[in-house]
Amino acid sequence: MYVRYTYDIKNVVKPGNNTITVAFRSAVxxxxxxxxxxxxxxxxxxxxxxxxxxxxxxFIRKAQxxxxxxxxxxxxxxxxxxxxxxxxxxxTVIREYSALTKKAGDNTWSVDVEVHFDVRTGxxxxxxxxxxxxxxxxxxxxxxxxxANSSVRYTLNIPKEMxxxxxxxxxxxxxxxxxxxxxxTSDKSQESTAKTIKIGFRTVxxxxxxxxxxxxxxxxFFYKINDVPVFFKGTNWIPADSFLERVTYDxxxxxxxxxxxxxxNSMRVWGGGIYESDSFYELADELGxxxxxxxxxxxxxxxxxxxxxxxxxxxxxxxxxxxxxHPCIAVWAGxxxxxxxITQGWFGVKDVDPYKADYIKLYINTIGSIVQQEDxxxxxxxxxxxxxxxxxxxxxxxxxxxxxxxxxxxxxxxYVDLWDWRNVPIPRFAxxxxxxxxxxxxxxxxxxxxxxxxxxxxxxNWRNRDTAGNFxxxxxxxxxxxxxNSPYVKERFQDLIYVTQIHQAMTMRVxxxxxRRHTNWLGADGRGxxxxxxxxxxxxxxxxxxxxxxxxxxxxxMIHYYAxxxxxxxxxxxxxxxxxxxxxxxxDEIPNHLDRHPDTHTLEFRPLQEHRELKEIYPNVDSExxxxxxNTVIMEMYTWNNLIxxxxxxxxxxxxxxxxxxxxxxxxxxxxxxxxxDQKNCLFYFYLNSKSNPTSTSWxxxxxxxxxxDVINEAQITxxxxxxxxxxxxxxxxxxxxxxxxxxxxxxxxxxxxxxxxFLMKDPLLxxxxxxxxxxxxxxxxxxxTVKSLMNMYY
Numbered sequence: 060m061y062v063r064y065t066y067d068i069k070n071v072v073k074p075g076n077n078t079i080t081v082a083f084r085s086a087v088x089x090x091x092x093x094x095x096x097x098x099x100x101x102x103x104x105x106x107x108x109x110x111x112x113x114x115x116x117x118f119i120r121k122a123q124x125x126x127x128x129x130x131x132x133x134x135x136x137x138x139x140x141x142x143x144x145x146x147x148x149x150x151t152v153i154r155e156y157s158a159l160t161k162k163a164g165d166n167t168w169s170v171d172v173e174v175h176f177d178v179r180t181g182x183x184x185x186x187x188x189x190x191x192x193x194x195x196x197x198x199x200x201x202x203x204x205x206x207a208n209s210s211v212r213y214t215l216n217i218p219k220e221m222x223x224x225x226x227x228x229x230x231x232x233x234x235x236x237x238x239x240x241x242x243x244t245s246d247k248s249q250e251s252t253a254k255t256i257k258i259g260f261r262t263v264x265x266x267x268x269x270x271x272x273x274x275x276x277x278x279x280f281f282y283k284i285n286d287v288p289v290f291f292k293g294t295n296w297i298p299a300d301s302f303l304e305r306v307t308y309d310x311x312x313x314x315x316x317x318x319x320x321x322x323x324n325s326m327r328v329w330g331g332g333i334y335e336s337d338s339f340y341e342l343a344d345e346l347g348x349x350x351x352x353x354x355x356x357x358x359x360x361x362x363x364x365x366x367x368x369x370x371x372x373x374x375x376x377x378x379x380x381x382x383x384x385h386p387c388i389a390v391w392a393g394x395x396x397x398x399x400x401i402t403q404g405w406f407g408v409k410d411v412d413p414y415k416a417d418y419i420k421l422y423i424n425t426i427g428s429i430v431q432q433e434d435x436x437x438x439x440x441x442x443x444x445x446x447x448x449x450x451x452x453x454x455x456x457x458x459x460x461x462x463x464x465x466x467x468x469x470x471x472x473x474y475v476d477l478w479d480w481r482n483v484p485i486p487r488f489a490x491x492x493x494x495x496x497x498x499x500x501x502x503x504x505x506x507x508x509x510x511x512x513x514x515x516x517x518x519x520n521w522r523n524r525d526t527a528g529n530f531x532x533x534x535x536x537x538x539x540x541x542x543x544n545s546p547y548v549k550e551r552f553q554d555l556i557y558v559t560q561i562h563q564a565m566t567m568r569v570x571x572x573x574x575r576r577h578t579n580w581l582g583a584d585g586r587g588x589x590x591x592x593x594x595x596x597x598x599x600x601x602x603x604x605x606x607x608x609x610x611x612x613x614x615x616x617m618i619h620y621y622a623x624x625x626x627x628x629x630x631x632x633x634x635x636x637x638x639x640x641x642x643x644x645x646x647d648e649i650p651n652h653l654d655r656h657p658d659t660h661t662l663e664f665r666p667l668q669e670h671r672e673l674k675e676i677y678p679n680v681d682s683e684x685x686x687x688x689x690n691t692v693i694m695e696m697y698t699w700n701n702l703i704x705x706x707x708x709x710x711x712x713x714x715x716x717x718x719x720x721x722x723x724x725x726x727x728x729x730x731x732x733x734x735x736x737d738q739k740n741c742l743f744y745f746y747l748n749s750k751s752n753p754t755s756t757s758w759x760x761x762x763x764x765x766x767x768x769d770v771i772n773e774a775q776i777t778x779x780x781x782x783x784x785x786x787x788x789x790x791x792x793x794x795x796x797x798x799x800x801x802x803x804x805x806x807x808x809x810x811x812x813x814x815x816x817x818f819l820m821k822d823p824l825l826x827x828x829x830x831x832x833x834x835x836x837x838x839x840x841x842x843x844x845t846v847k848s849l850m851n852m853y854y
Contacts, residue, residue: 060121060140061334061355061374065154067179068145079143086121086135093118093362099413101360102406106133109526117359120370122298123331124357129525130596130605134301148252150183150245151176151204155377156254157384158239159436162262168217170258174241175210175380185245187211192238192255194221202243217260225285226259226386229324229347230628230647235259236344236386259344259386261285265438267448267465276585277464280447280487282389284349290578290647290717291349292626293325293593294318294608295491298332301600308338313613313832314598315339317812319346321619322626326350327443327490327593330395331357334378343387350387351490351593353443354378354426356394360406363417368425375426379433391430391439393422396469398442398450398460415456423455443490444468463487463586470570473531477566478539478763480573480634485586489574493595495525495532496563496618497556498610501808502602513548514555522603529604536562539763543852554852559604560617561801561849564817567594567618571625572632575645578718594622613810613832617803617817624757631692631745631757640729640759642692642722642745644714689713690754692721693746696733699771699798702823705741706733726761739767742798744821758819764800764849773850774799776820781841786834787811791844793825799848807843809835820848 094101094115106112112127113135127133146152155175163169172189182205189198196218202211217223224235237260242253262285267278282289299306299314318326326343328335330353343350354375361367382388401410401418408414422441430439441450446457447466461468463484469491475482477494497503503512503522511518514529523529536542536558543554574592581587597619599611608619624630630645691711695704712721726738735741738761746753760767774797781791793804799820804813804827811831829840 061378062120062370063377065177081139083137086119086137087113087126090115090118090126097362097364101362101414101417102408103359107526109528110524111521117356117361118367120355120374122333123355123359124298124600125301127524128331129528130297130603130607131524131600132301132603136302140303149248149250150185151178151209151243152252153177153241153243153254155380156241156256157380158256158258159383159434160258160260160386161436162260163216165219166222167219168223168260170215170217170239171212172215172239172241173210173212173380174243176204176243176252178204178206178209181205183245183247185243185247188240188242188244189213189215190240191215191217192240194237196221223260226261226344227347228284228289228349229319230322231284231287231289231324231347234345234347234386239384256384257341257344258384261386263349263389263437265390265447270581270585270588273585275464277462277487278448279588279590280466281588281590282349284389288590289324289349290575291325291351291488291591291593292322292647293327293349293351293591294323294597294622295327295329295593295595296332296335297329297596297598298600299598303333306336309832310613311336311339312342314609315342315346315348317609317613317615317619318348318597321623322628323597323622324349325389325591325593326597327392328352329357329596330355330392330443334382337381340382340385340387344385348387349389350385351390351392351443352382352388353392353395356397356421358396358400358405360397360401360408360414360417361421363420368421371421371425372429375429376433379430383434383437388437390437391434392443392445393426393439393441395443397422398445398456399469402456402458402460410456419455427455440466447487467591473535476538477535478569480569483570483573485577485580485582486574486589488589488591489570490591490593491595492567492570492592493606494535494563494566495528495604495606496559496616497532497604498599498602498607499612499614499616499805500553500556502610502612502614506602512552514552519552524603532559532562532604535566537765539565539765540849541765541768541853544854545852546854557801557803557847557852560803561817563606564617564621568621568625569634570594571622572630572634572643572645575625575630575647576632576643576718578645578647579716580718594618615812615816617801620813620816620818623815624755627755629747629755631747631755633743633745633757633759635726635759635761636723638725638727639723640726640743641720642694642710643718644690644692644712644721645718646714647717691748693748693750693753694722695744695746696729696735697742697744697798697821698735698740699742699767702795702798702821704744705735738762740770742819744819758821760800768850768853771800771850772797773853774820774848776802776846776848778804778844778846781837781844783837783840784828786836787831789829789831789837789840791827791829793820793827793846794823795820795825796823799850802846802848804844804846806831806840807845809840809843 105114110127112133116126125135154177159171184203236257240255244251445460445466449465450457463486467488467490468486545551571592574589577587577589599607602611632643694708743759745757747755774795776795779792802820814828
């Protein structure tokens, strides 16, 4: 599935009509045959029962999730899934073409170009012309090609005076791209072959240095883009459909644009799916979304027969050459969770041969070696999670690749309270973490019979591919929210869907803000300096309960609206710590007024400055140029049943780093000041710099909703003044007579997104906008609208 097949047919085709016949063997039976022929057992055998899947998928090079996963069905489809075409030429044709940009000096760049030709007979001489479009940079050279010498590699030097515009991640600057064309013209026939790619000029490195003099405290793990440390505000990507031919350019564009709109600057293409389409990487380039690119191996041990390694070799080389020119590609990773699996005995074996030797042979000696040959500009991590440099020093398998002191971690738990930040780890980098929820109700209606629209129906249970998934979601939600009690089955199902989405959104808010608060924090035990939070997952493969933030019909779930807030470039993050209210400010973006040149970039946006000598880590930065950010947080306390605040505090602060505690006060003292005599009756609301036009906002209930739902009055929320700005843009005004938590407005069966949703409404009036993905008339939009909040679920 992952390789390009090319056949010479000139000795087969005949004048007149010709027929191409492609014969397939069953993927399921072929996987079983290969497993049976293996000289030793290679686990896992089959998927867990809840996944209703097939077996032995690791023996064939096919999307691993097509045999089922805990968020997707088993549809092991087969066929030709990309275009099949006939190409004719007399001399040669360009088969692969790529380029890597490198910084050679102070704003001086070079481009390493490689062109691979298909030369079928004899040899040919001609001129190869390379042009960086829109610039004076070009190169003409005469080359001779034959079947034994069919590729050329060379370097274009970019003069300093060109003042190249650099490519930056989303939120850090412009995504400047340049077209690079090559054209070969044969001397004999004057036949030509040409290709064009878009490249970006940027550098990327992973910084792994000791955090203290204590070796047990481990190493940092963060990315520098153009010499600027960047917090990865990200997510994970799975295939966008079980049937890949249904994935259109527009679908990918909506998903990636939706990511960029909520400040996402990074995305992990997960190792159990596919190497994505050219359109995916092109859009990521344009939107500034950095890609953590897994190779397609996930949660299994794999064979290392000659035939298997031969096809993996072709796959790795072809895929790296196809996509490495994209500036969005930030890192290569050998697999998903297989290092952790082999060290922790997930498959019934633990760090023993032949499995350990197979692991090294596949991910280090084969894939790792090829990546190092093909791309010297990016780091190769042999697995995710891994201990980064420690894994490498251990020969490819670390004793414990899930440590908080090295590399990246994956974190899930169904057994702790995830609204409590104390139950969340403090890693260097969280590349996977998540919580499950149901997709939107109308997404299910086309695939559910009427009698199955019940949370506890057989089909609802069958659609959840996670073991006891529906029960787990309810158990977790009950910790924080009283369950709805509608006597009507379908209405109760809709309310339960809403509850699971609240639980997921709040869980991801707590966990993500926790990671962001620790950007500059280093504990006495060596934990901290967290520089990445990539939640699982952004997209759905079908209509079901999953970890996705956008459902199969491309409507945002509540978590995606919350991502706009927890990934805000100016994050107010309040939380209760013992008897105190703590407020952190977290700033991840480079302010527009600062010079982005690495030699003058100011230090408050670089981590670690409190823990190591500045010059040791940042030799090019003048520590005298440190500037601080002076702002004000406005804090209000409300009771749940009054739209007028009890008290307002103004909190000026001075921040000279990316994250810091700006306020700490005893909670009881604050309650007393405001005249709140029971904390369950009250909540906080926060604004940055201005109430009328805030840079960002936040809110904090002072206890779980299980304790306060009996004290919150039901709000009467109405939808008013619905107008159309265009065929896809609408505005509307909400009004309320009481504070309403988790206000959810829906445009039934209209795919798109509101400017905000799932929010706390504490003002009498609120204006929102809606963007639909396809044109819709105003009357249809008006009729589609409904709104509810938490207290509307109870009879």
